[in-house]
Amino acid sequence: MKIATWNVNSIKARLPNVLDWLKEASPDVVLLQEIKCVDEAFPELEIGDLGYNVAVHGQKTYNGVAILAKRPIEDVQRGLPGDDTDVEARYIEAVVGDIRVASVYVPNGQSVDSDRFAYKLGFFGRLRDRIGGLLDQEEAMVIGGDYNVAPAPEDVYDPDRLDGTVCYHPDERAAWRQIVHLGVTDAFRALHREPGRYSWWDYRGRGFETGQGYRIDHLLLSPQAVDRLDDADIDIAPRSQPKASDHTPVWCAIAE
């Protein structure tokens, strides 16, 4: 089962790109972030025509996550537990076949001294609690999304200069490791040792053209999923297309 994660930065603005990639890559499950629309506005018909079922947790203008799957999507749960006052649509979870999947959009954090950065660290803590609880079920699980953190120096284009800035701050990397230390595995890094493989390039400063990227989109696998991990990679082709998202898909293949 091929499972991908992709921050599309508006599903409406990106629909031609998304449809092209679904046809080209034919993933079984796609975990989308930043769809930037309410549930009713999600282009379910166009995506359904390609054979996908859809589960959406949308929001007007900002955020929004969704799951696409060729098989039925069961036991859908919307929202990350742990803070009843958090109304931002950043988490959706479901079961597809024998694998539990989730699409996560971790807050960007804006700047290190902002309230949004504190919200980001709090979100990481809640995500850790959720993943810890799910691990107790001892099932195959893939938690994919835009984590908005590059875990290690090899995951950013200039680690010395960027250290301490948003998406590569020591507190964010520690929050990431706290999740990893629960016992989940970064699927891409489990199979690739090479540095300089990125999933996001800032529109500003023409980051893609100048090679200034970050690896911030990840698939975290439970041990039961890692045992079945056949392949994983980052597909940078969609990032070079016209009207591209600033993120590109990351995928893994789990044996049936």
Added chain:
DNA sequence: ATGGTCGCGCTGCGA
């Protein structure tokens, strides 16, 4: 140049 470019939606905010 503490900038740059997108998307949303109509003014500036979030990323």
